[in-house]
Amino acid sequence: MGRERTEASVRREIVLDAGGLIALERANEAVAALIEGAARLQIKIVIPATALAQVWRGGPRSAYSARVIANGEADPLDEARAKEVGERLGDRAKTDIADAHVVCCALERNAVVVASDRDDIEALTRPGENLTLVSV
Amino acid sequence: MLRMKERVTISVEPEVIQIARDDVEAGRAANVSAAIEDAVIARKRSRGLREAVELWEAEFGPISEEARQWAGSELKRAFGEK
Numbered sequence: 001m002g003r004e005r006t007e008a009s010v011r012r013e014i015v016l017d018a019g020g021l022i023a024l025e026r027a028n029e030a031v032a033a034l035i036e037g038a039a040r041l042q043i044k045i046v047i048p049a050t051a052l053a054q055v056w057r058g059g060p061r062s063a064y065s066a067r068v069i070a071n072g073e074a075d076p077l078d079e080a081r082a083k084e085v086g087e088r089l090g091d092r093a094k095t096d097i098a099d100a101h102v103v104c105c106a107l108e109r110n111a112v113v114v115a116s117d118r119d120d121i122e123a124l125t126r127p128g129e130n131l132t133l134v135s136v
Numbered sequence: 137m138l139r140m141k142e143r144v145t146i147s148v149e150p151e152v153i154q155i156a157r158d159d160v161e162a163g164r165a166a167n168v169s170a171a172i173e174d175a176v177i178a179r180k181r182s183r184g185l186r187e188a189v190e191l192w193e194a195e196f197g198p199i200s201e202e203a204r205q206w207a208g209s210e211l212k213r214a215f216g217e218k
Binding site: 034112 | 192
């Protein structure tokens with residue numbers, strides 16, 4: 001069961017997956033350019049808490065992730081989201097919690113996904129679900 | 137803990153307040169105060185992200201024009217599909 005969608009259809013948001021954050025820390029200019037573009041267009045960047053946990057190591061190794069999250073929003077893994085993520089993993093016979101969290105978060109928010117592995121994300125969508133992706 | 141909002145008086149052009157009212161009408165904001173608050177926060181976030189990219193460029197080198205164009209076209213495509 002999804003949460004109530006309020007203004008999802010009119011917001012402009014990007015959901016960044018763990019691979020996208022890792023790429024940013026590793027000098028991937030495509031991700032940096034997307035973040036610059038998001039800043040210019042006032043597109044909000046959302047990072048699922050599970051993806052952040054996969055990437056976050058603190059200190060200088062997480063310098064850019066820290067700045068992105070400070071100027072974006074974390075999507076928490078609360079009880080409702082945890083159940084959504086778990087049900088999706090069960091439906092799709094997959095096990096990656098962070099990727100499933102990306103998909104749940106993006107679908108609820110009607111957000112664009114920026115992901116390093118398109119196939120992993122698409123494998124977690126159900127028939128009829130439409131996810132817009134940018135691969136980095 | 138419940139945080140109290142601060143009440144302030146501001147002066148804006150009529151067309152600006154109309155934009156805020158339109159956002160409320162369209163369901164993009166709960167009320168005019170929220171619409172203005174959202175806009176100010178979006179500006180702050182945008183500035184913070186630009187600063188992050190400036191630091192990134194200082195460490196890794198400038199983003200190429202090719203990458204900028206790619207990112208611009210990908211964002212346009214992706215949000216155009218929405």
